[in-house]
Amino acid sequence: MKIFTVANSKGGSGKTTTAFNLAHELVRLGKKVFMVDFDPQASLTNSFKIELPQSQIYIEDLVSKAGQGKLHIANAIVEPKENLFLIPATGALGNLESELKGPAGLVRLRETLKGLQGLGMDVVIIDPPGSSDVFMSMSLLAAHEVIIPARPTDTDISTLSEFVPFIEEHKALNTNLQIRGIILNQVQSSSKNGQFYLEKMKNLGLGDLVFPCSIRSAIDAANSVAYGQSSSEHKPKAPVSKDYQEFAKEVAKWL
């Protein structure tokens, strides 16, 4: 069971949209996929457009000091679609920030995910917030691999030169952590901007990390989430759906 975090300290780089579509595509490839919403904005949870019962257990319940060791992750799992599982979050996760800051708190997501052993999941995908905060650190300590969605813009690319060393710092406490790759997201297909920024990344020494495929900028990618659907479910023939399919095939090579 491989654990990915789809992370970037730059807000709005496409983490949630990429994670949501990647998960759906991996299910289409026959995988059992487990998603963790680890952002107090709860965008991933909202993307599924599901109604949850009053009794629902959320990720904040599992990683809180009160819940740790007492609540089991198996009791918090929802299955919005066949073979696609989710631990949802609410804004209340944000209330735990100071409690989670210390060394014992920072490993609580990792400890929580150990409860998935034996449930037959092939891959876990964590969706952290877009900042270098405690939730981001916890996702980096829980993961085996980082997938970094980045837009081909000056600000996103320059943030990478800070975010990559930030990831590396977490190797002290998570020796297995690897950067699987940078996936260029919202690439303008009509222009050469993907190629232009690829060159910039090469100059920053990040060229080897860039996935050979990319995700184009497309209204279908944004709109499908409004229907609780992946791009492929909403618009199977859209070019951006093919981008997500190709990307998932690349990721599946590493499972």
Ligand SMILES: Nc1ncnc2c1ncn2[C@@H]1O[C@H](COP(=O)(O)OP(=O)(O)OP(=O)(O)O)[C@@H](O)[C@H]1O
């Ligand atoms: N390939 C794409 N084409 C067009 N729009 C996209 C694409 N990917 C993401 N978006 C849009 O960009 C915006 C930001 O995406 P998203 O919420 O996935 O980013 P994020 O990194 O998770 O943000 P945050 O840092 O707030 O968690 C959303 O409105 C989303 O619909």
Ligand SMILES: [Mg+2]
């Ligand atoms: Mg997000």
